[in-house]
Amino acid sequence: MDAEADGEKLTELELLHQCIFMLNAGHETSTNMISHGIHEFLRNPSEITKLQVDAGLADSAAEEVLRYQAPIQINNRRSTADTKIAGMPLPAGTVVHLMLGAGNRDPAQFPEPDLFDIERRPNRHLSFGLGVHICAGNTLARIEARIAFQELFRRFPTLRLEAPAKLAGRIRFREVEELRVSL
Numbered sequence: 001m002d003a004e005a006d007g008e009k010l011t012e013l014e015l016l017h018q019c020i021f022m023l024n025a026g027h028e029t030s031t032n033m034i035s036h037g038i039h040e041f042l043r044n045p046s047e048i049t050k051l052q053v054d055a056g057l058a059d060s061a062a063e064e065v066l067r068y069q070a071p072i073q074i075n076n077r078r079s080t081a082d083t084k085i086a087g088m089p090l091p092a093g094t095v096v097h098l099m100l101g102a103g104n105r106d107p108a109q110f111p112e113p114d115l116f117d118i119e120r121r122p123n124r125h126l127s128f129g130l131g132v133h134i135c136a137g138n139t140l141a142r143i144e145a146r147i148a149f150q151e152l153f154r155r156f157p158t159l160r161l162e163a164p165a166k167l168a169g170r171i172r173f174r175e176v177e178e179l180r181v182s183l
């Protein structure tokens, strides 16, 4: 609220927008990460066993959930100067859609990209973006993921999928609409 740059402060409206942004950025993404993660674990029960046997896999499991089902599938940038990407000219002002989900399944970077493997290393996924605008909440989200999956499968070791999950048809935000499980 006190931040100031070149003598300018945020207006009340801008501050309110920041609050709404923080809520969306931090809440919906984490919710979808956890629900997608539960779904992928339940579809791959051998990965649950691995995590139950070796709690040390909690970190790489969180990264694999984030890679496999990026909660934000598309990010955007606008070029500030004339440039080229992979030989394609981009005049200044071009809006670029970055397909994070596709990058996360790039076979040149991830062997067997469609395999959900909680031991995958290295796992340099793009789910938090990159560069100066990398997700400000990435450390918090990673902690949430580690705790959520480890505790869930420790406390409910017989958790099972009862029906295929219903996924929402949205393009940018990936969302599990319904997940029927039994304990």
Ligand code: HEM
Binding pocket: 022, 025, 026, 027, 029, 030, 033, 070, 071, 072, 075, 127, 128, 129, 130, 131, 132, 133, 134, 135, 136, 137, 138, 140, 141
């Ligand atoms: C699984 C959870 C999350 C995912 C997948 C996620 C993903 C992202 C992505 C893709 C970006 C854009 C980065 C870029 O443009 O390069 C971003 C930005 C941001 N995220 Fe997250 N996010 C998550 C959780 C959170 C949480 C928990 C918070 C805050 C408590 C948060 C706050 C922000 C903020 C403030 C930005 C803007 C950073 C900037 O523009 O400098 N995010 N996030």
